[in-house]
Amino acid sequence: xxxxxxxNDHFTREVETRASKTRSSCKKTLKGRHYYHYTKMVTAGPSxxxxxxxxxxxxxxxxxxxxxxxxxxxxxxLDDVVGNTETIERLKIxxxxxxxxxxxxxxMPGIGKTTSILCLARxxxxxxxxxxxxxxxxxxxxxxxxxRNRIKxxxxxxxxxxxxxxKLVILDEADSMTSGAQQALRRTMEIYSSTTRFAFACNQSNxxxxxxxxxxxxxxxxxxxxxxxxxxxTQICEAEKVEYSEDGLAALxxxxxxxxxxxxxxxxxxxxxxxxxxxxxxxRVVDQPHPxxxxxxxxxxxxxxxDAALSMLKELWDSGYSCHDIISTMFKVTKTIPVxxxxxxxxxxxxxxxxxxxxxxxxxTYLQLSGCVAKLCRINMKPGLFVLPK
Numbered sequence: 001x002x003x004x005x006x007x008n009d010h011f012t013r014e015v016e017t018r019a020s021k022t023r024s025s026c027k028k029t030l031k032g033r034h035y036y037h038y039t040k041m042v043t044a045g046p047s048x049x050x051x052x053x054x055x056x057x058x059x060x061x062x063x064x065x066x067x068x069x070x071x072x073x074x075x076x077x078l079d080d081v082v083g084n085t086e087t088i089e090r091l092k093i094x095x096x097x098x099x100x101x102x103x104x105x106x107x108m109p110g111i112g113k114t115t116s117i118l119c120l121a122r123x124x125x126x127x128x129x130x131x132x133x134x135x136x137x138x139x140x141x142x143x144x145x146x147x148r149n150r151i152k153x154x155x156x157x158x159x160x161x162x163x164x165x166x167k168l169v170i171l172d173e174a175d176s177m178t179s180g181a182q183q184a185l186r187r188t189m190e191i192y193s194s195t196t197r198f199a200f201a202c203n204q205s206n207x208x209x210x211x212x213x214x215x216x217x218x219x220x221x222x223x224x225x226x227x228x229x230x231x232x233x234t235q236i237c238e239a240e241k242v243e244y245s246e247d248g249l250a251a252l253x254x255x256x257x258x259x260x261x262x263x264x265x266x267x268x269x270x271x272x273x274x275x276x277x278x279x280x281x282x283x284r285v286v287d288q289p290h291p292x293x294x295x296x297x298x299x300x301x302x303x304x305x306x307d308a309a310l311s312m313l314k315e316l317w318d319s320g321y322s323c324h325d326i327i328s329t330m331f332k333v334t335k336t337i338p339v340x341x342x343x344x345x346x347x348x349x350x351x352x353x354x355x356x357x358x359x360x361x362x363x364x365t366y367l368q369l370s371g372c373v374a375k376l377c378r379i380n381m382k383p384g385l386f387v388l389p390k
Contacts, residue, residue: 087116106218168198189215302380
């Protein structure tokens with residue numbers, strides 16, 4: 001049996017021995033690591049760090065990268081916004097006075113609703129724009145929790161602003177918010193109205209609950225005219241040195257249907273894909289039936305030439321266009337054919353509308369389109385042709 005004192009001495013020596021071994025091994029390890037890193041720095045040198053910096057710089061400014069023209073030519077000030085002159089003038093007065101109410105701006109897509117609100121926010125808030133603006137669009141989660149947490153937290157945040165200015169919450173496509181989230185906004189708007197204003201952009205204002213509508217000034221944006229879209233597209237073509245033809249601009253306007261965003265996107269896609277903007281290239285990009293072919297089919301219906309009309313319809317169908325594409329183009333083209341009288345246009349549009357309704361209900365077959373063409377041909381046929389021989 002080992003005495004207690006000897007045991008303690010033995011234990012102490014054992015601990016010191018193990019500690020010394022651990023220190024020596026750590027020194028070797030650290031020495032090895034130090035040597036490894038040193039040799040790596042010597043062999044690689046500063047070039048590896050430079051290469052990393054160059055790679056990051058190259059990634060940040062990638063050659064050939066081009067900003068989408070929709071963002072590149074997005075208006076920055078209210079004076080640059082196209083169309084809706086009266087409504088823009090009202091927003092200019094708000095920007096000048098600084099007394100902004102809660103606002104609802106409604107209208108079809110691509111006519112500048114969100115852009116107008118952003119321009120107003122820049123002119124109102126100036127340098128404090130980034131801190132004093134909260135923008136939530138359709139891609140963000142906008143349920144009750146977001147209203148209770150994120151929006152309420154932003155409304156409570158203190159931001160140094162010019163006198164008479166308030167923070168701004170922008171809710172894009174507000175008509176897609178749930179009813180519960182809209183109900184939760186009511187109390188928030190009331191409590192923080194002295195420091196925070198709300199701006200809603202939507203396609204249909206009637207989908208926003210009445211309590212919110214009663215708290216807001218409602219501004220309605222109308223569709224942009226063809227001349228306004230052509231003017232803006234021409235400016236972009238001149239700035240980007242895009243080669244175009246008159247029928248190319250007409251095709252862009254026809255396919256956009258008053259949507260400036262879609263017109264600019266189609267212009268950039270056509271320029272990138274073909275290098276020259278003309279009618280044929282535009283309709284290849286947008287993948288819609290060419291209006292000339294549809295117009296020929298409608299004219300054959302007007303002349304009661306059902307075989308030629310069905311032949312043109314078969315050609316469009318074999319090209320892979322859907323029922324919805326064909327019937328929508330028929331609807332747009334019929335209104336612009338000068339040969340048709342007003343009475344004929346109304347009758348044609350009525351039949352096309354009934355067929356369009358059946359297609360939207362799910363009956364998307366070639367038979368529906370053929371029946372529509374036959375009914376259009378029947379409108380101008382002589383009644384005696386339908387009398388059965390005795």
